[in-house]
Amino acid sequence: MEKKKHALRQLLVAVEKELLRKPNRKTLDRLSLLAGFQDWDDFQEALHGEANAQTNYELKDKKKETTPK
Secondary structure: OHHHHHHHHHHHHHHHHHHHOOOOHHHHHHHHHHOOOOOHHHHHHHHHOOOOHHHHHHHHHHHHHHOOO
16 A cells, blocks of 8 residues: 555656756747747737737748748
């Protein structure tokens, strides 16, 4: 019984570590898309600044227009 208790405790510690781990950049970019932003950086800028999702898309469209092909 003591071995099972120890094994269960180790499993819980491993699960907690996995749950508390920071998501990778790809996951953050995908979550930002769901919120209406192009990537994580744009989301962070809007969250901590004056921009919003509409401003984000307008800026991206302007960059595409001025970028030479």
